[in-house]
Amino acid sequence: MALTGLENNDLKLIIFGGKGGVGKTSCAIATALALSENFKTLLISTDPAHSVSDCLEQQIGFKVQEVAGHKNLAAIEVVADEALSRFKTEHQSELKKLLETSTDLDNEDIDEVLTLSIPGIDEIMSFKTIIDFIEEGQYDKYVVDTAPTGHALRLISSPKLLDAWIKVAARMRWKYRYMITSFSGTYKQDEVDAFLLSLKKTVKRIENLLRDKTRCEFIPVCIPEAMAIMETGRLLADLGTSGIIAQQIIVNNVMVSEDCSFCKRRKAGQLKYIQQISEIFNHLNKVEVPLFAEEIKGLEALTQLRMCLFGDKPINQ
Ligand SMILES: Nc1ncnc2c1ncn2[C@@H]1O[C@H](COP(=O)(O)OP(=O)(O)OP(=O)(O)O)[C@@H](O)[C@H]1O
Numbered sequence: 426m427a428l429t430g431l432e433n434n435d436l437k438l439i440i441f442g443g444k445g446g447v448g449k450t451s452c453a454i455a456t457a458l459a460l461s462e463n464f465k466t467l468l469i470s471t472d473p474a475h476s477v478s479d480c481l482e483q484q485i486g487f488k489v490q491e492v493a494g495h496k497n498l499a500a501i502e503v504v505a506d507e508a509l510s511r512f513k514t515e516h517q518s519e520l521k522k523l524l525e526t527s528t529d530l531d532n533e534d535i536d537e538v539l540t541l542s543i544p545g546i547d548e549i550m551s552f553k554t555i556i557d558f559i560e561e562g563q564y565d566k567y568v569v570d571t572a573p574t575g576h577a578l579r580l581i582s583s584p585k586l587l588d589a590w591i592k593v594a595a596r597m598r599w600k601y602r603y604m605i606t607s608f609s610g611t612y613k614q615d616e617v618d619a620f621l622l623s624l625k626k627t628v629k630r631i632e633n634l635l636r637d638k639t640r641c642e643f644i645p646v647c648i649p650e651a652m653a654i655m656e657t658g659r660l661l662a663d664l665g666t667s668g669i670i671a672q673q674i675i676v677n678n679v680m681v682s683e684d685c686s687f688c689k690r691r692k693a694g695q696l697k698y699i700q701q702i703s704e705i706f707n708h709l710n711k712v713e714v715p716l717f718a719e720e721i722k723g724l725e726a727l728t729q730l731r732m733c734l735f736g737d738k739p740i741n742q
Pocket residue numbers: 444445446447448449450451452472476571572573677678679714715716717718719720721722
């Protein structure tokens with residue numbers, strides 16, 4: 426089987442996730458390469474380990490840049506730390522005013538609180554960067570490589586976390602608003618209210634996109650090993666609670682060779698896990714990728730992987 430449906434014009438965002446080391450980055454890049462044959466594609470790495478640069482053998486940074494030799498493919502690293510420090514710089518004054526007007530904290534305490542992180546905010550800010558790109562609409566497809574499982578989950582559950590924080594902040598504001606109205610009879614919305622409202626809107630935009638099966642697809646990558654299968658099961662269950670339903674799964678590192686006794690044993694050992702994957706994830710389209718003799722690094726190997734994922738025909742528009 427090959428990956429299907431990624432050419433649908435409405436589908437914009439494709440996110441790869443899974444346990445550490447199972448082939449997420451390789452599959453994300455090979456998919457982006459395949460899509461870029463017919464679609465303007467942006468490959469987005471949210472993994473601070475810079476592995477997209479290593480695998481593509483080209484330096485990718487915090488600015489969008491063309492992937493050499495592929496005019497339809499660009500890449501960028503969107504890293505939470507970077508997005509968070511930009512957010513803090515941009516909204517320092519609103520955050521400070523929120524605390525000044527809604528708490529009894531003195532200036533020193535406020536400065537200390539501001540150094541603490543708001544739960545989910547760093548991931549939300551990376552997601553905001555991604556959704557801003559999608560809404561600008563310069564590309565047809567956005568392919569996201571995530572760091573291992575925990576990170577993909579944090580990324581995807583960040584709207585919930587931030588939403589809870591916004592609710593608390595809004596409650597604090599409500600008390601302030603009540604006080605002002607009692608004293609002066611009126612209340613005029615200020616920049617803190619506008620800031621909370623815009624955060625709330627960002628959370629909604631992200632949630633709506635993630636839950637929309639026609640615009641967003643999450644593709645889990647797994648390998649035929651017990652721990653990877655268990656972790657994928659948990660990942661898919663957690664995604665399900667956020668309303669994100671996967672439709673296909675990549676089973677990577679499948680042993681095909683039987684040339685030596687070691688290969689035969691490896692292949693036999695994998696069989697029961699491949700069977701298990703078919704049973705546990707029977708609702709998903711299963712795409713098997715063979716274990717290559719060499720690591721997947723550079724365009725030649727990525728092209729081989731692309732052919733395993735999609736067959737050798739270009740993906741049609
Ligand atoms: N089918 C394959 N055959 C051989 N090597 C592979 C295959 N798929 C991936 N690899 C190699 O396995 C290693 C891990 O792959 P990759 O970096 O894509 O995984 P990852 O899931 O992104 O890892 P991480 O969780 O660290 O981000 C790399 O060295 C890659 O070249």
